[in-house]
Amino acid sequence: MEKPRIFNMSFSSIYPLYIQKVERKGKTKQEVDEIIYWLTGYDEVSLQQQIKDEVSMEQFFNEAPCMNPKAVLIKGVICGYRVEEIEDDMMRKIRYLDKLIDELAKGKAMQKILRA
Structure with missing residues (x-):
């Protein structure tokens, strides 16, 4: 089965x-970065490297240092889909970020976004 187009889009084009x-x-931008750090475990240096390397969205999430275990608390509708019901793991991770943004x-409030 063919991968969704978003998987191959570069993170640097979406950021x-x-x-x-x-x-x-x-x-x-700092708040966007804080969300990305929280969700993926990237820090400022590693995030900038991913942007510079123009990695795909799929590679960006595959190389994430540590997906936040609280990401499962992200619920709601984004792009017409309930994020908690998305079966494809990669698509769910992408939509988690979309939902947080x-x-x-x-x-x-940032505290609520970061599920604190």
Whole structure:
């Protein structure tokens, strides 16, 4: 079966879109980065390296140092799908990030976004 197109898209092409989305709502790149660090275990240096290397979304998540175990607490609808019901593990990870960015853009408190 053919992989969804998003798997092969470069993270470096999607990352600026996340930033643009939240900046339109008065949020910052630093907050986007904080969400990515929390979800994936990347730090500033390793995140910038992934962007520089133009890795695919699939590679970005496959190489994530440590997916946060609290990610399973991320629930709700994104792109018309309930994230907790997405069967494909890779697609679920991608949608987790989409959902967190969406919550930030909607003004949700960072403490709640990070499931603290």
